[in-house]
Amino acid sequence: MPIEGAAAGGLRAGADLVEIAQVAESISRFGDRYLKRLFTDHEIDSCRGEPSVTAAGLAARFAAKEAAVKVLRPSAARPDWRSIEVVRHPAGWCDLHLTGEARRLAEEAGISKLALSMSHEAGMAGAVVVAVCFSD
């Protein structure tokens, strides 16, 4: 019996990798324009610390947003980066919170559950997003 791909079973997955140095460079070069365009106040506050810690945290969050876009599969313009928010719980784990166009795409796809995992090591930050959807 053939094993069907995930898309046939109502699952979607997205992953992304980002070089942390690129994020650090963008923060240095563009400052608040970069930060406010891509990240919510909560995301920025969640990553406060030494510059290297900030860059790593924001890089992981950028990767999470890109991974989420791959799951949402927009046919037209991509959702605003801040409409895909990484919410950090006090105990340390993170979830995705969707608003605006990102939320509309998720509802259109029948996405009922989203799961996120992020990590960073050796100059790279990565994220994986998995979604259960009922339209596939």
Next chain:
Amino acid sequence: MEVQIRQVLAEHARLAVDIGTLGDRDDLYQAGMTSHASVSVMLALEDAFDVEFPERMLRKATFESVAAIKEALSELCSAAVD
């Protein structure tokens, strides 16, 4: 305009090849531009041309080639004049 666009790409797109070797319609993503690099390109273009890309233009196709970027900027710059 095209000279400035190519200068921005040379500085921010992190291409695997020299921008001078790419034609106007060559795919910048295939030439090495990552999704994060395209954000830097967008912000640098906004600085260079004093425009802001609206949400409707935040699609991969807008930044996929020199020609595509030029078309988007032409629209934004003419809207700014009107």
